[in-house]
Amino acid sequence: MATAPIIDTSAVLDLSEPLQLDGGQVLPGVQIAYETQGELNAAKDNAILVCHALTGDHHLVSDHPITGKPGWWVRMVGPGKPIDTDRYFVICANVIGSCMGSTGPASLAPDGKPWAMRFPVITIRDMVRGHVALLDALGIDCLHAVVGGSMGGMQTLSLAANFPDRTRAALVIASTARHSAQNIAFHEMGRQAIMADNEWREGDYYDHGRGPEKGLAVARMAAHITYLSEAGLTEKFGRRLQDRHEKTFGFDADFQIESYLRYQGLTFSGRFDANSYLYITRAMDYFDLAEEHGGPLANAFAASKARFCLVSFDTDWLYPTSDSRNVVQALNAAGKPVSFVELSAPYGHDSFLLDVPALDRVVAGFLG
Template structure:
């Protein structure tokens, strides 16, 4: 608690009480007096939330944007990653000065989700009851739990409501959960390439990844940290399988085709003869350097459990009843992980609830990851939507 207070105080403008933080990392600690009530029926306490902020919170605290990260993302949305060293974070084309999420205009918050492994409490952290890493004794979490923790952080920061909540994939699930659970706190919501519930196919892909991790002898029944081991091979395979789903066949063909990797002919063996094989192996190897295997199990499970309609009697429109939130839903033609049909279901539910909703399907062959890449139509759409919403909100330039 004390360390958090010092960091926030350091971010105060010298001439006012306006919070001024630019690319500042912080950790909020919630002690026994503020447990996180989980959907599983248990409480998590104590717990930490690691987050990063950009820009300046205005005097009436009306310009805050919450960016929700996807499965393997974290709080470093627009700054150099401390492990990979990658400059610009995971959304450098979207968040920053003069970009659609303009940090010269908005106060941007991005936090590592509960169950994560970049500073927010998750299975790799120490269980205060045992003095050992939680491992599989960490409680199972949901998208609802992630959002509830985010709301607690905003309360701690004194931010009663958000100008905008935005995110893609699992981040989009969080956006929908925010709009359903806290409609009075969300002025506008932008779910990208997502769904109101996880499909059987997506659950199946996640189960393949989880089984790859658990089949690694170094997983040690989830207690690998206590044994000074790491199921890196299993986690790498999980990442390889998942990464295929983020792309499209057209994108894979354009980038790799059947091109050989540093050779003139096949080896008649099981080395990486093809460029796509080498690429996937690289993706797997680099992933294990920055992600915890148990966190992968927990966060994929949270996505599997997500079913917003089930929380409202099986009728998705009821999740958005009487909402005043403005929505912009975006899908991509080549996204077969969260296809346009999934996004249209969200739009139909919003229409049934008489919500203010815009919908754009972007023609691209870049697959699910298109929301993270250079898509001019997406940038133009979101720039226009955010500008219009800001005008409605009364936010000057």
């Protein structure tokens, strides 16, 4: 039986004006790739913006055009689902700096050559500026809600803080208001793996047939470990051997966990651009919402009109519950309506992407 072709349902917005960036540079010719689900009502007040994580994209529900896999949050978004497309107009935009349709290092600069490392360093707030430009183009003055997990949660906080009139609600899942030293350390390890690969060529690998695939694979392997929990790894893999009954006394993938990580690295390097990984991780490392607003985190939310919901997971050690509580305390200090819940799940940081029925109930209840 023939496999149905993958249809890319993306739309692309060409910004009419250059994008002013936090680093002081101006990015010209910006394109924003995005996907929408549901119908925008006549009042244009039923829109929900969903923000994706580091290695995600705007293929929220539709099949991914490279891997053919279902959209990354298909279990959460759709008719009758917690983010109900029978009720809401759901938008997901690819962040600038990415490699999945929005302008990034692999895009062509004004001279007709890939930006590569000439691409300006961006921030989470710069990504949100791209989202707001998209909302302007769609004629949406104020969102019903903005929702995001992990890096998507950073964008959610940034939009609520820096564009306080643009959303009535903000749902932040497994995220933080600033990157810790540990977070930065893991990212730096990944960046160094990429830049140590001989095929990186100082970022100018686009015309050489291949890029730093090995370095990117190692970066993905290191990062993927942080998304999981020790209990989850033990239950899923333990110390079980991979397709053998005895150790080889060599350096092949003897253990199932080794084989799994190698597979994750290999498949990731086939769908993601290494330079984009450098730029997006740097944006996450620079994220510090309190610093942006002069010190106390409560300052960031002073003008916000939104109500907030923070969700954490008890096995998430990348963005632990204490990070969410810090945001909740700041919102309380700013006098903003906020609810908070820590959910129990065995999957670690990736719990927001996996089957956690309690999260479904929280999302549906908050948005409803």
